[in-house]
Amino acid sequence: MGQRRPWEVEDGLWERIAPLLPVTERRIRYPGRKRLEERRVLNGILFVLYTGVPWEFLPQELGYGSGSTCWRRLRDWHRAGVWQALHELLLAELRAARQLDFSRAAVDGSHLRAMKGGAKTGPSPVDRGRSGSKHHVIVEAHGIPLAATLTGGNRHDATQLLPLVQAVPPVRGKRGRPRRRPTALYADRGYDYDSYRRELRGLGIRPVIARRGTEHGSGLGVHRWVVEAAFALLHWFRRLRTRWEIRDDLHEAFLTLGCAIICWRRLKTSAC
Known part of the structure; x- marks a missing residue:
């Protein structure tokens, strides 16, 4: 064989x-x-x-x-919701295996070129105005993706902060109520708006967001690097490095499937 x-x-x-x-x-x-x-x-x-x-x-x-x-x-x-259901199933198994840490989470966005245009694309400010999209990801403390969304390349990261938090599904795997909200949320200066801080507090989440106009070296990177690592894992899939789909739902299908595979790999590693 x-x-x-x-x-x-x-x-x-x-x-x-x-x-x-x-x-x-x-x-x-x-x-x-x-x-x-x-x-x-x-x-x-x-x-x-x-x-x-x-x-x-x-x-x-x-x-x-x-x-x-x-x-x-x-x-x-x-x-039919297969990819989302798979992602939620694997998140629940990871939580049951004590591999999820909701004490903190991190968010960020990443540009990718959209070669054929389509829904949820826009002129990318980091690619000379070429058509592009953005992946937005929220990860827990170890870098496991809890949710990922797709927008046009011209959408500001901060506008997607709350939709991304709301996209985190109820994660089962332990007795009691499913867990959905992290205790604290880390983000870079692109998310520095007091209105979003207030809304996060209203959801019971402590915002830890770098301030604009301050010197670099805030120390938040020690917790935020995990979201960059998650992007590296997602973009290891060649179909997620560049958007070739005109239809946004097909690219979102690949994005959710990629998140599920990352969860599966982590689950296998934890069982070893």
């Missing part, structure tokens, strides 16, 4: 994904071509996520189906 390719779904991950997939009944009359099995199609989706190859260039000899088949399943499974 050959060695498993890095983008192929491991048994443990597949055991978690399979129950989340919507069931598609085959028509009795005029059934058409037999539907390609879900695990092989998922391997094709992950191949595109890992390598960044265009859908039409997905190698047929790998047996993952056509690029159009994988594209449609990515779309349909995203609509």
Whole structure:
């Protein structure tokens, strides 16, 4: 038996994904071509996520189906909430394994070029006004992504602070109420607005945000570096380094799937 390719779904991950997939009944009359099995199609989706190859260039000899088949399943499974459900499931398992630390969280945004334009793109101020998007991520104390969102490249990071906090799902995994809010939230000078500090306090979160106009070396970097590390892990997936999708929902599907895979890797490491 050959060695498993890095983008192929491991048994443990597949055991978690399979129950989340919507069931598609085959028509009795005029059934058409037999539907390609879900695990092989998922391997094709992950191949595109890992390598960044265009859908039409997905190698047929790998047996993952056509690029159009994988594209449609990515779309349909995203609509069905599969990727978000997987991310929440893995977060709950990490919390049960005592691998999540809600004592603090960190947020930041990262630009990426949008080659074909589309929804949630805009002139990027850091790329000579070229069309771009932004990834916004909130991570817990160890750098595990709790939520990620997509906006146009011209959106200010601060405008996405509260939507990002609100995007954190209720994380189960322990007895009692699910955990959703960190105790403290760390952010750089781009988020330095007193109105946002007040709103965070209203949510029961202590804001720790660097002040504009002060010298660098605030000391917050010792806690904020984890969000930069999370971006490095996300952008290790070639499909997330540059946005090729015109449709924002497809890029968001890749973004959520990337967060889930990071959680899966951390879960495996904690079990060793």
